Amino acid sequence: MSATTTTLFRAARPVIFQQVATRTAFTTGRANAFRNFSQKAGRRYQSTAAPETAQVGWFARMWNSPVGFKTVHFWAPVMKWALVIAGISDFARPAEKLSLTQNAALTSTGLIWTRWCTIITPKNYLLAAVNGFLAIVGIVQCSRIGMYYRSQKNQPSTADEVKEQAKEKVEKVKDAVKS
Template sequence: MSSSRVGLRFFQNSRTAFQNLASPFRRPGLKARRFQSTEAGASTAPAQSFLQRSWNSPVGVKTVHFWAPVMKWVLVLAGLSDLTRPADKLSLTQNGALMATGAIWTRWCLIIKPKNVLLAAVNFFVGCVGATQVTRIFLHKRAVDGSSKEALKELSHEATDPAKAAVHRAEHKAEELVKRH
């Protein structure tokens, strides 16, 4: 053991008396277990079965960290069932959103604590299904129109046309209100 490590422990243990006075709501004995090795705790703890470990896990069966990914597999199944639909009936914006959220949330699930590998897996497959469908849509548009630029143009119109229509309706209603008063 290095001398700097001993000095660090001495410093941390010397602060214990002051911290206990400063915060009376801490659990007693919490600091006493601070420097136990994991081997010592593992040898004294009884062995747990797979079911007990998964039940007591921070991402176990009794938490939302387990059930949310299980329910999200429905999105993957729906995307897989859409593989049988013709590409011209698929929404480019919807599948683009699935692709993007799948990629973003896969990365996020591997950063958060506790890591949720089950949620990362389902998000990865949501992204894969979205990417597959977007590819199918672009290939179909290119086969029909002769270029993928038309598909991108349609995507921008599909995204902006509803917003423009809403603004136009709002302007029209505002003009009606002004005319009434």
């Protein structure tokens, strides 16, 4: 290379690097401007107040809540109240017609899920409440069944009653024959 070409490249080098640095700064600035715009794009203000002091309605908070109306965390407990209501309606049934295994399963389900609802994230207190009521209803029903079985255990069986009645009739017949 000749001396003039080398001098030309040396003279042009700072200009090229300056253009690259300016272009990089321009594109970076444009990216930052776009980022700032996109962060503010979703915000709408209904008043001149700052967004932190803006009042949000109850329905909007429930809709956007992690346990709000559009999540399973809301609808699972709402539907599970049907089990609690069915258990409460079984209070009117006689204890001999209730299933101990079914009520024991409802009790254990209620106890296990009540504990689990306080461990999970987000904490679902609505589901914990319905499971607590389910456990209470199950405990009451299981105690009713247990009391029924205990009362049946203390009473003589129907076969024993029939034997005693037969013995009494035999005694009456013997007394009638003797007299």
